[in-house]
Amino acid sequence: MILSGGDLEVPKLPIHEVLLARCLQNSEKDPENPAFISAENRGDSISFKEVVQFTIKISEFFVENGYKKGDVIMIATNNNWRFVVTCLGAWRAGLIVSGACPQFTEYEFDYQITDSTAKLIFCDTATHSTLRKAAPNHKIIVFDTEEYSKILKTAEKSRKMPEISMDDLLYLPYSSGTTGKPKGVMISHGNFVMMVMANVKKIGELTVAHGLPEDFAQPQDLHFLPLYHAMGMFKAVITCYRGSTQIMFAKFNLELMLQLIEEFSILGISMVPAILVRLVNSPLLQKYDISSLISIASGSAPLPQGTIDKLKEILPDVKIQQGYGMTELTFASHLPAVGSPEGSVGKLMAGTFMKVLKGTSGELCGPNEQGELWIKGPQVMKGYWKKPELMRDLIDSDGFMRTGDIVYFDKDGNTFICDRIKELIKVNGKQVAPAEIESLMMKNENVADCCVFGIDDEKCGEIPVACVVFKGASAHHDDIIAHVNSKLAAYKRIRILEIVPEVLRNATGKILRRTMKENYLKKRKLSKL
Structure with missing residues (x-):
């Protein structure tokens, strides 16, 4: 289907x-x-x-x-x-x-x-x-x-x-x-223009559902998503198009955000799950009135149900809206839709097609059947810079792009994210590639092998963990962390280094990252994978 x-x-x-x-x-x-x-x-x-x-x-x-x-x-x-x-x-x-x-x-x-x-x-x-x-x-x-x-x-x-x-x-x-x-x-x-038009159409539907005119734009809009990221740059463009004044944060500050929500009676706000986790757990909520909020949009990673429940306690009438996308889709393929159930990422944007394929068989899934999500539409990127060979396995003969995410959709077309095939770590909404950290780690003469993965973290969403096989007795835990972290931006840095006897690999030498993560979590008696 x-x-x-x-x-x-x-x-x-x-x-x-x-x-x-x-x-x-x-x-x-x-x-x-x-x-x-x-x-x-x-x-x-x-x-x-x-x-x-x-x-x-x-x-x-x-x-x-x-x-x-x-x-x-x-x-x-x-x-x-x-x-x-x-x-x-x-x-x-x-x-x-x-x-x-x-x-x-x-x-x-x-x-x-x-x-x-x-x-x-x-x-x-x-x-x-x-x-x-x-x-x-x-x-x-x-x-x-x-x-x-x-x-x-x-x-x-x-x-x-x-x-x-x-x-x-x-x-x-x-x-x-x-x-x-x-x-x-x-x-x-073409990617950007399509995104603007699709978002204008969807936002119009949502504002009408809130009892507002279709072309309504709140007078002020808070912007703290990073402009160097496709999501942040697109927000700047669409907000400018719609005519709101963008109050732009050089660096995110939770208290300043709360202060401005109260001062300008902000109606809607967009943020990443890590910020929402900080928000619902902050004592600063006792200091500021944010009851003007009627809509909170979240993206970049799934929003934990516990966070949704806490938000509902704080703002019982707020609509919590999640979308879905990635940089390779310019920004998004799915946007919140009127009537979409909480926990879903909404429905397909106008001008976009999707299919969900079963495992290795490649058969099309129907409603409520899990499989890998593939997207086709004018928001799909033109390719990777100077790396055309990477597109061969990414785009199929019908023009659909594989996302690497496991999803299902209901009878109404609402889509739900189940799992991530891809192994990216999302720290405060920013992408961290395990392979980049592993490459740096392997340059250290005291590292024989290593595996990096992300584990859940209440403040950051996820944090990087490194399982390392040391060479000889002279290797020192702190020295290796310092060596790698000195070459990485703060959000990419290793937070935990675990010494292991070996890094598990399959017959072709690929790291069994999920198994390594499962073993680590079992040892630490942590439940989330």
Whole structure:
């Protein structure tokens, strides 16, 4: 049985044209309404009209300085409006943006800069010294300096911009795979435009269900999802399109979030499960009134039932809505739907198809039968950067992409996630690839073999655990952790190192990761797998 999300009309325009036209409309409705405000510094804000003006000036900067259509630039900062308008300017000039986590180490920056072939880097003061070490010969522009401000102050010159097609790439986030190092995910203008239109349609249905007009947008919207991630960048685009003022967090702060929910009577909010776990267990709830919330959307990982139950105790009338997606799907394939039962990830987005296949037989599943989820639609990525060979086993002959997740759907098309074939670890909603950590660990002369997996953690969602076989008696537990963690961003670091006599492998040498994890949990008398 193949399911369809229904028809979707998509304009054949690049995303910057769609968004800038909308920004001008938003500006005409209310010229004083800010598009972006810094959560930490209210004075740092720009209007919808300035979004358009700055986009044009930045795009002209790129063309004037010889950057060509298809060139890659990197942006590595915490969230701020400069990240967004620099992306828009790059897209208007035909460039591809690769966002990078600002907490990366020199080692991690070097890998992404080299692999993406980035020709120019934007960052903030806090990230500059690490980036300069990673890329000593690259041009680096720091956002909070006069050099960047000068670009925004330059008069518009009406320079001719390159022609942009729907298949042209615009974003290159890096997704951790289950084998090897992170891979660049090629996202096109067509991918982003489809996502905007599908989300506008679905949000309209949900707002009507809440008794609000179809085109309603709350006046303020809190944004703390990282912009270097596809989910965070898409939220910036869709919120700007809908006309809400985005209060953008440079770094997530739970108390500041609660304070702003109370101050602006926020109606709906999007977050990852790890933040929701912190929220429901925080004593700060006694200090702030968040009863204005009528909708909480969660993504990036399944939301534990215990967290849902606690949320219902705190906010009995709130609608808890989960969606489903991944970077390779631009952002999502499933969105919350009116009437979807709690625990489901909603229904297929418009313009999207899905099938669920049984184990090794590959037979189509019917309602309430578990199998692997496959997705087809205009949100499916164009491929992995410079790695076309990886697409052979990912996309089938009918154009469906395998997700690696075990699901089932009910008679109404609501989809439920059961398990993950893939072995990624989700720490605070961020992806961690076991293979990346294992590769670093194996470079240590005192490590004979190792296996990394994630275990459940109340605060972080999951944390990485390493089972290590030592070489000889001179190996020291703390030295190995320090060696590996010094080369990794904080969220990727090993939290627990377990010494084991061997790493279990199958006949072809592949690590039996699930068995290793089961053995570890049994030894520790932990139940969740």
